[in-house]
Amino acid sequence: MRIRTFKGLVPAPKFAPEVAAVPYDVVNREEAAALAKGKPNSLLHVDRAEIDLDPEIDPYSAPVYAKAKESFLRMQKEGVLVREAKPTMYLYRQTIAGHSQTGLVTVCHTEDYEKDIIKKHEKTRQDKEDDRTNLVDTLDANTGPIFLTYRERAGISALIESFMKAERPIYDINAPDGVRHQVWRLSLGLCVSLTSLFESQVPCAYVADGHHRAASAFRVSQLRRKANPNHTGEENYNWFLCVLFPGNELKILPYNRAVKDLNCNDREEFLKKVGEVFTIKPTTLKSPTKPGQCCMYLKDQWYELTWEPAKDASPIDQLDVSILQDRLLKPILGIDDPRTSKRIDFIGGIRGTAELEKLVNTKEHTVAFSMFPTTVSQLMAISDVGQIMPPKSTWFEPKLRSGLFINTLEG
Structure with a gap:
């Protein structure tokens, strides 16, 4: 170049x-x-x-x-x-x-x-x-x-x-x-x-x-x-x-997510729907320790969400932020386009998980997600095949x- x-x-x-x-x-x-x-x-x-x-x-x-x-x-x-x-x-x-x-x-x-x-x-x-x-x-x-x-x-x-x-x-x-x-x-x-x-x-x-x-x-x-x-x-x-x-x-630090409401679900309905898609359990963890895992904060409680990637998934579909969007944010919470939705906010990892807790505890938001960071290798692999990451996938x-x-x- x-x-x-x-x-x-x-x-x-x-x-x-x-x-x-x-x-x-x-x-x-x-x-x-x-x-x-x-x-x-x-x-x-x-x-x-x-x-x-x-x-x-x-x-x-x-x-x-x-x-x-x-x-x-x-x-x-x-x-x-x-x-x-x-x-x-x-x-x-x-x-x-x-x-x-x-x-x-x-x-x-x-x-x-x-x-x-x-x-x-x-x-x-x-x-x-x-x-x-x-x-x-x-x-x-x-x-x-x-x-x-x-x-x-x-x-x-x-x-x-x-x-x-x-x-x-x-x-x-x-x-x-x-x-x-x-x-x-x-x-x-x-x-x-x-x-x-x-x-x-x-x-x-x-x-x-x-x-x-x-x-x-x-x-x-x-x-x-x-x-x-x-x-x-x-x-x-x-x-x-x-x-x-x-x-x-x-x-690269994670780019976390916070959503303002549960899309007309009550807490129990929401947890039931999440449990049908992910393995979910209460946890003391506030940040995921590996890919294929995120932590969710809802009403004073952290939950660990884990999943298996789809077989033969493309580089973009393997991203944790893609899986969260495709399996939870869109179908359960109704966030069809995170670029334009006013119901979701993105919080840079530099602010830490305390910021997620604050947003939910003050009732400004209802649920928050702590993500595992995207890697530089993933960024390059996705760019090499001409794909576009979900918005706010990386925080350098x-x-x-x-x-x-x-x-x-x-x-």
């Missing part, structure tokens, strides 16, 4: 801890405003510009994108974001609770996305895709990197590890959530070597997180192609910001920070 260096915008070192922000889509408006409070240079003022406008404003309206551009240009004018002297790539290491993962920060070609050399496993929502398309088009920039993964190559990993041991990072940030973020700027020689190795040894990559950002980058490139009669394919707008991690270093942790490197589409 194709990668190349880019001459992007980065924070001046003294501003980097303030600029670095959580991805726009893991916080709501109120949470984004709280994180950015007292931090005028947080990239949330760009990625979630509605926090600086009337609380009643439509977050997808034109004034929001105009405000984002105003903040983005101000940060450049004030020297918060500075242009690199020459094209380069970076290494980005994240560490939390003894777990580290290191990715290559680069730009990938939108044609590789179009041709499924960069493979997807999720559908996007039109409103969210439109939102990021409008933001990228307005800013002429990718502010948030797409999280890609690939099958590990020993030669690439050895080069990367050797460089990090010999060089000092340009940023070393300990974020309030306990994640350490380190960034190295690569030498020209290593950029050349890695470009060659990815072209010869890495036939494809997989979108781990950031499907809406990737789709939006592709859409903007299409708009720019159509508007440029001299299009060559090498213009900056053909390339979008990515971080490529080897799959063996990644950690730690999340990439936005603002540590920005790819601009012009210049």
Whole structure:
């Protein structure tokens, strides 16, 4: 696959801890405003510009994108974001609770996305895709990197590890959530070597997180192609910001489910129907310990659900989240389309099972399900056969920070 260096915008070192922000889509408006409070240079003022406008404003309206551009240009004018002297790539290491993962920060070609050399496993929502398309088009920039993964190559990993041991990072940030973020700027020689190795040894990559950002980058490139009669394919707008991690270093947490009602069943009727599909028993477990198992919380009691996968099941049908959806959520609870249903919520594993108990105990929801995490191997296998995972099948942790490197589409 194709990668190349880019001459992007980065924070001046003294501003980097303030600029670095959580991805726009893991916080709501109120949470984004709280994180950015007292931090005028947080990239949330760009990625979630509605926090600086009337609380009643439509977050997808034109004034929001105009405000984002105003903040983005101000940060450049004030020297918060500075242009690199020459094209380069970076290494980005994240560490939390003894777990580290290191990715290559680069730009990938939108044609590789179009041709499924960069493979997807999720559908996007039109409103969210439109939102990021409008933001990228307005800013002429990718502010948030797409999280890609690939099958590990020993030669690439050895080069990367050797460089990090010999060089000092340009940023070393300990974020309030306990994640350490380190960034190295690569030498020209290593950029050349890695470009060659990815072209010869890495036939494809997989979108781990950031499907809406990737789709939006592709859409903007299409708009720019159509508007440029001299299009060559090498213009900056053909390339979008990515971080490529080897799959063996990644950690996936479960994506849990909570449903607001029992679909007109009382508790006993519901348990009887579940027992006809799964082996069910009360348990002190709150999280499953293996695939083919989930834990269900209902009215102060946890239950263990186990099952046998169907013989000759496809990669998608083997997923625990697929089995829960196909055998319980749809037929028993009436959740026909979890992407659009207002009766189901998805809770990232980082919040723990205590959050599930809280949702049920406060009667905001009636039943919750603690899932075993999907694996990177499953994600790749499903993407390889062109299948789409159920929504909210994976929660990657730690999340990439936005603002540590920005790819601009012009210049």
